[in-house]
Amino acid sequence: MKPPAHLLLPALLLMILPLPLTAQVPISGPLSGLLADTTYQILDSIYVDYDDSLTIEPGAVLLFPDSSKFRVYGDLFAVGTSRDSIYFLPDSGVTRWGSLIFQVGAGRESVLSYCRFSGACASAINCYQASITITHCTISDNQANWGGGIYCSQASSPLISACVVTGNQSFNNGGGIYSTGFGTDPVIVNCLIAGNASNQGGGGSGRGGGGLCANHQASPVVSGCVITGNHCNENGGGISINDNSHPQISQTLIWGNSADSSGGGVFVSYWCNASFSNCEIAGNQADGFGGGLCLVDSANVFLQRVEIWGDTAQTGGGLAVLASRPTLDRCTVAGNRSPAGGGLYISSSPLTLQHSVVAGHPEGDGVVFAASDSALISHCDFWGNLPAAFSGNPPEGLGILTAVNANGDSCxxxxxxxxxxxxxxxxxxxxxxxWGSPCVDAGLPDSLDPDGTAADLGAFCFDQGAPVRLLLVRPGTPLQVPAAGGSFDYTIQVTNITAAAQTAAIWCDATLPDSSTVGPTLGPVTAQVPAGATLSRLRSQAVPAAAPPGPYVYHGHAAAGADTSHDSFPFVKLGGTDGDAGGGWANAGEPFPRAATAAKDGFTPADMRLAVHPNPFNPSTVARYELRDASYVSLRIYDTAGREIATLVDGWKEAGAHQVTFDGSDLASGVYVYRLAAGATVVSGKMVLVK
Structure with missing residues (x-):
């Protein structure tokens, strides 16, 4: 089976830009001190010795000869900037260089930030008992036997944050990232792992993992990532988990991956204990078992608030379980395809399924019980599964409607x-x-949702804690924005669940890969929502070319009185250019009834007062501002180069006087810029730190 055709890989590889190679400085052997901003030609392998440290300045380019390695026994600080990266590349005429290797005993303080790695033949980055920080790095077009992009072993627990890992290959397991061994617990946060491939000619004990592989008791923590377009010639197109490994995976999108054998999205085997929470596993494909997930050989897997949809396989479109022990709580399994088990295929495995929805499978039945040992299935909804909700050997009485639940619905x-x-x-x-779904409050009465009501069924609870609920309805496939920028359409849906009309303030913003926030991109606008009504408005959101690559989260908010409803969805930016990442986020579309921005309501700069005192200051000063009307407010501090230093305010504020303290104890003396935005009004000025 060929991997699905995605545009991710070509677009992402464009991020490795041509470099202006000027005069080259030859270096070799031991290094310490400082490598300044220039191009270096590595004559032979280089290293940082024990108790030594090396700092590489932004803009430096390191060009390696064939198979040459850079070993670090001490400390390495390679810290670029968003506009001036540090490059690790093969020299002209060289096909592949070796690897950057953090050896046993390497300093825990080592940092790689805004670095770009390409053309390595033995993993771009190797960590051997080295728990370093890797952040905002682009790791593309590298190869290895295991872990084409990053290899972690011997109790290494690096922090891998806001990185793009793309187009890497492994002969065996872990095309993008490979972690192995007890105590090897990398923390992988807000990363894009895309277009990688594994098992390109070999097997490997990890059994696969096109994007990520955890093997031999490794326990990675993965959060806020997008794992997409990866392929494995064996198992686990997106992720493979094997041999007593215990990963925790949360808030992660696993989409559009493929496997020639089993587990298009995820493959779990051999006594592993894996947990997934608040994840989306969608559009994956396997030739064998488990389009979304495949569990085999005594795997114990817990899934909570996981959405599994649009996956395909020969057996078990959404989930295939063979001799394992799965627990699904508050999950939605919908619209998957397989001739044998459109939703779930369960064989010789005790299944626990509760507070979940299994719906809309056009073939292969909702759940196939093939030689299943036992099953505990309660407070679920089975709807629209063809040709039947269940087949094989389902538990006695399952699906026979003989009772009525607390909502008065047949069950x-x-x-x-x-x-x-x-x-x-x-x-x-x-x-x-x-609102009005039979799944609302249809769970066990002593199992409560966050709003304090009885559990809803499925991955998403209906928030009854706010009088007005906001939903952002995105297109069906996960969103990808090109490197040159672009836009996406979405629908804002606002529902008033009360018997009285409500006035709601509505706004949107976005979280960038580095966890900073841009916005509000929409509003705030005020809207009148009639009693019991739902308002829907189609909007279009622009994303600028200067927005950096990686995973984003788009947020919507609706405040009615003292209560605020929130919703969000992820999207991916495939590349970026230099410029202001905070500008160019235009939002347009259908207006809300009687909606008006704060500026249109008469909110002018004269109505917003801001004073910073003392100024000059040392080491702290107080910003005092006054609002005529309630508004979404942001107050940010920048240096004279335009880099954001601090966010002092970022949220909804009531009318009246407010104040916040800015502490510059950790900053150098100099001029800093403050920028206060409320609605359509922006006030900025300068303040001077004198030490």
Whole structure:
């Protein structure tokens, strides 16, 4: 099977820009001190010795000969900037250089930031009992036997944050990242792992992992990542977990990966204990078992608030379980495809399934029980599965509607429904629940949702804690914005669940790969929402070319009185150019009824007062501002180069006087710029730190 055709890899590889190679400085052997901003020709392998440290300045370019390695026994500080990276590349005429290797005993303080690695033949970065920091790096077009991009072993626990790992290959396991061994617990946060490939000719004990592999008791922590477009010639197109490994994976999108054998999205085997929470596993493909996930050989997997949709396989479109022990709590399994187990295929495995929805499988039945040992299935909804909800050997009484639940809906003896879940949009798809869905409050009464009501069924609870609920309805496939910038359409849906009209303030913003926030990109606008009504407005959001590459989260907010409803969805930026990442986020589309921005309501600069005192200051000063009307407010501090230094205010503020303290104890003397934005009004000025 060929991997699915994605545009990710070509677009991402464009981020390795041509370099203006000027005069080259030859270096070799031991290094310490400082490598300034210039181009270096490595004559032979180089290294940083024990108790030594080396700092590489932004803009430096290191060109390596064939298979040459850079070993670090001491400390390495390679810290570039968003506009001036540090490059590790093969020299002209060289096909592949070796690797950057952090050896046993390398300093824990070592940092790689805004670095670009390409053309390595033995993993771009190797960590052997070295827990370093790797952040904002681009790691592309590298190769290795294991871990084409990054290899972690011998109790290494690096922090890998806001990185782009793309187009790497491994002969065996872990095309993008490979972690192995007890105590090897890398923390992988807000990374884009895309277009990597594994098992390109070999096997390997990790059994696969096109994007990521955890093997031999490794326990990576993965959060806020996008794992997409990866391929494995064996198992686990996106992720492979093997041999007593215990990863924790949360808030991660696993989409569009493929495997020639099993586990298009995820493959788990051999006594592993893996947990997934608040994840989306969608659009993956396997030739064998488990388009979304495949669990084999005594794997124990816990899934909570996981959405599994649009996956395909020969057996078990969404999930295939063989001799393992899965638990699904508050999950949605919908619209997957397989001739044998459209939703789930369960063989010789005790299944626990509760507070979940299994719906909309056009073939292969909702759940196939093939030689299943036992099953505990309660308070779920099975709807629209063809040709039947269940086949094989389901538990006695499952799906036979003989009772009524607390909502007055027909159910079986275990509280399971057979009713239309009333998704926001089954065709888009958007599997959140509409107001009035039979899945709302249909769970166990002593199992509560965050709003304090009885558990809803499925991956998404309907928030009844706010009088007005906001939803952002995105297109059906995960969003990708080209490197040159672009836009995406989405729908804002606002529902008033009360018996009285509500006035809501609505705004949107976005979280960047470095966890900073841009916005508000929309509003705030005020909207009148009639009692019991739902308002929907189509909007278009621009994303500028200067926005950096990586995973983003787009947020919407609706404040009614003292309560605020929030919603979000992820998207990916495939590249970036130099410039102001905070500008160019235009938002347009259908207006809300009686909506008006604060500026249109008469909010002018004269209505917003800002004073910073003392100024000059040492080491702290107080910013005092006054608002005529309630508004979304941001107050940020920048240096004279335009780099954001601090965010002092970022949220909804009521009318009246406010103050906040800025502490410059850790900053150098100099001029700094403050920028206060409220609605359409911006006030900025300078302040001087004198030490």
């Amino acid at each position: 079986d003896a275990f509280g399971n429904l057979a009713a239309d879940p009333l998704f926001v949009s089954a065709g888009m798809p958007d599997h959140r629940l509409q």
